Amino acid sequence: MALQGDIKDFSVVDILQLLYQQQKSGVLNIFSKDNAIEVLFESGMIISANSKKKQVDEFLGEILLKAKIISKFQLDQALKIQKETLKKLGDILIESGTITINDLKHVLKLQTHETVFKLMNMKSGSYNFHQRLINYDKRAFELINTEHFLMDSLRMTDEWPEIKEIIYSYNLVFETMPGANEEISFWSVPDSDDSDDNLFSNDKPSDDKMIMSHEERKVFDLVDGTITVRDLINISRFGEFETTKALAGLMSKTLIDIAFEIDEEKVTTPVEKTTANFSFYVVFGGITLTLLLMLAVSYPRIVSNFTISKYNKVDFENSQRSVELMNIKSALYSFYLMYGHYPDDLDELKRSGFLKNTRNNIYHRFEYTPLNKKYTLHIRD
Numbered sequence: 001m002a003l004q005g006d007i008k009d010f011s012v013v014d015i016l017q018l019l020y021q022q023q024k025s026g027v028l029n030i031f032s033k034d035n036a037i038e039v040l041f042e043s044g045m046i047i048s049a050n051s052k053k054k055q056v057d058e059f060l061g062e063i064l065l066k067a068k069i070i071s072k073f074q075l076d077q078a079l080k081i082q083k084e085t086l087k088k089l090g091d092i093l094i095e096s097g098t099i100t101i102n103d104l105k106h107v108l109k110l111q112t113h114e115t116v117f118k119l120m121n122m123k124s125g126s127y128n129f130h131q132r133l134i135n136y137d138k139r140a141f142e143l144i145n146t147e148h149f150l151m152d153s154l155r156m157t158d159e160w161p162e163i164k165e166i167i168y169s170y171n172l173v174f175e176t177m178p179g180a181n182e183e184i185s186f187w188s189v190p191d192s193d194d195s196d197d198n199l200f201s202n203d204k205p206s207d208d209k210m211i212m213s214h215e216e217r218k219v220f221d222l223v224d225g226t227i228t229v230r231d232l233i234n235i236s237r238f239g240e241f242e243t244t245k246a247l248a249g250l251m252s253k254t255l256i257d258i259a260f261e262i263d264e265e266k267v268t269t270p271v272e273k274t275t276a277n278f279s280f281y282v283v284f285g286g287i288t289l290t291l292l293l294m295l296a297v298s299y300p301r302i303v304s305n306f307t308i309s310k311y312n313k314v315d316f317e318n319s320q321r322s323v324e325l326m327n328i329k330s331a332l333y334s335f336y337l338m339y340g341h342y343p344d345d346l347d348e349l350k351r352s353g354f355l356k357n358t359r360n361n362i363y364h365r366f367e368y369t370p371l372n373k374k375y376t377l378h379i380r381d
Contacts (some may be wrong), residue, residue, distance in 0.1 A: 004128035012119050013150060015127060020044040020146035026131040030119055037119055040134050045143040047136055048108065049115040060089055063107055064099065066234035074098050090140055104140050106237060112144060114239055117153055156241045166251060167229060167244040174232075174247065175225035175259040178332060179374060184220060184255065187212045212253065219246040225259050254374045257329075325379060328366065331355040332375065342370040 003015070007030070015028065023044040030037045040047035061079065064070045070078075070093065078092045085092075090108075093099045187210050212220075215238050222232055233243045250256045328346070331354040335343055343349040346362050355362075367378045 005126065007122055007125045007127060010127075012122055012127075015129070016046075016116075016120075016146055016150060019129070020150075024129070024131055025133055026129055027134070028127065028129045030122070030125060030127045032122060032125040037115060039116065039119075040136065041146075042134055042136075042143060044146055046112060046116065046146050046149065047134060047141050047143060049112045049119070051115065060107065060111075063111065063234075064093070064103075066231075067107065067237050068235055069103055069107075070098055088137075101139055105142055108140055109142060109144065110237060110239055113149070116149065117156065117241070120153055120157070159245065160241065163241070163244050163248050166248040169261055170228060170230040170233070171262040172229050173226065173259045173262060174223045174229075174250075174256045176220070176223055176256055177254055177374060178329075180220075180255045183374060184217075186210055187217070187253075189214055189217045213246065213249065215242050215246040216249050216253075219243060220250055220255060223250075223256050228262055254371075254376060324362070324365070325377070328355060328362075328368075328377060332377070342375050344370060 003018075012030065019028065019041055021044070025042050025044075026040075028039040028041065030039070034053075036052040037049060038052055039049045061070075061075045065072060065075050074093075074096075078089055078096070078098065081087070081092050082089055090099075090104045094101055094104060189212055215236070219232060219236055219238075222235055227235070229244065229247065232247070233240055236243050236246075238246065247256070251258075328349070331349055331352075332342060335349055335352055335354050343352065346355075346366060346368050349355050350362065365380055367376075367380050369376045
């Protein structure tokens with residue numbers, strides 16, 4: 001079977017559907033500007049998907065390490081044995097008892113799901129398919145039903161934009177809401193099949209408002225106010241979509257909230273010292289001279305026209321409200337610990353003495369509703 005062409009003319013979804021319908025076995029290569037992906041098939045079912053230009057984080061050992069299935073010491077020892085014996089890393093870790101075959105199967109299947117899902121969003125590139133029999137380790141790789149995968153992926157694609165608006169950064173750190181650890185016992189989790197077929201589950205909403213998904217329950221247990229969304233994705237082993245969906249669901253249930261966002265570390269490239277110093281002084285001197293000249297010419301006009309713009313006033317007001325919001329949350333937590341329930345309104349909270357350093361008429365700026373052992377709190381528009 002000769003199959004090759006451009007993704008603009010024949011999408012990845014179309015290719016996968018064709019291979020599934022015709023029950024083909026072989027290797028599908030998909031090429032983009034920055035990468036090349038190899039997808040293996042047996043009788044139309046997906047065996048695995050791997051990048052030919054893997055980053056360090058994508059290697060099996062790094063995935064197991066970030067998921068906290070193995071330690072750095074165990075990985076180093078396994079890599080040392082691999083170098084001496086040329087065995088597969090997964091086989092070494094299983095033989096040593098470090099991981100189980102189910103651990104390996106789950107991680108490899110998750111990696112394949114994540115890789116193929118990203119492929120489906122490709123808009124440009126080329127592809128070719130070579131039909132042949134594939135020899136693979138049937139203990140470690142479980143065949144993925146291509147048709148079911150495509151249906152799940154279409155659902156994920158529809159829901160993804162809304163989830164990304166809520167979980168807008170993988171550097172976010174979440175914390176549990178006051179009283180959430182007690183309230184979680186009132187939420188029930190339906191019995192679910194723990195097999196790998198449910199790696200990307202499609203739980204139907206229940207009429208019972210106190211029902212949460214298996215993913216939400218596990219993610220809630222992992223939230224501790226210190227680890228980022230990226231860490232949660234690695235540790236939970238649910239993948240990007242299911243983990244972020246669970247976080248969004250827990251936020252809607254007011255069980256967790258954003259604590260803060262970690263700034264990205266900036267990496268700078270070192271330059272040759274002498275050249276850098278010379279360039280610095282030349283540029284710095286020129287900028288300083290220019291600023292002095294501009295200041296001498298514009299100083300009278302700057303002083304006479306100095307006002308705070310309406311945009312700065314809005315920013316200042318928003319900053320004040322953000323600080324007040326944090327103070328209110330802290331005061332509500334203290335009130336709950338003291339009385340075992342939340343106040344009826346913010347005026348009661350302020351009269352209690354827990355809320356300090358806030359402006360008057362606080363109810364004009366915030367919308368607060370007590371809900372037994374939880375509450376909702378929003379900044380008014």
